[in-house]
Amino acid sequence: AQSVAQPEDQVNVAEGNPLTVKCTYSVSGNPYLFWYVQYPNRGLQFLLKYITGDNLVKGSYGFEAEFNKSQTSFHLKKPSALVSDSALYFCAVRKAAGNKLTFGGGTRVLVKP
């Protein structure tokens, strides 16, 4: 079975400070990893993905994520957070060989001015 853990229900950060949202996964075989963001009353928006290659992946809106195979982690980062980054963030994993997309429980990010 595959699973995703987002250990923090909420992350608070001051505007301009670095933002990190943690994600660890468990899956057999090679993983495909994704980050999505959800704003109130909206569907999920795709931020970035790791399929293969460079462990540092750059995505939309200045976000990036680092794939660490030994720690089975895929943490989302942004060097300088904006108030508009306040939203619900989801990490997801899928087996390369084909399976359902499994989401973590989500982390609410609150960026204070």
Next chain:
Amino acid sequence: KAGVTQTPRYLIKTRGQQVTLSCSPISGHRSVSWYQQTPGQGLQFLFEYFSETQRNKGNFPGRFSGRQFSNSRSEMNVSTLELGDSALYLCASSITGTQADFSYEQYFGPGTRLTVT
């Protein structure tokens, strides 16, 4: 390109009734997936369709079913509604080029909020 559209956006049903939700994927996308989002259970995968065939299924009872048409539009049906079926139902599409390619990201619609009373 237009995004993923879902209809209706809001729905109120009574326990025991059935409901059909509709999803139109992004033009050219052949894969459509459905998810249930609730505060308690989070995002849970329902099923995925590719070229009118269900290729993945989550752990939901048989009351939940779906189908995909030749134009890639998809519907999901929930029969004999229960109070616990109240949720935001999200549809997502991806461009998946082949049956064996699972690397493409999914694009989500705004969801249908179903309330069962």
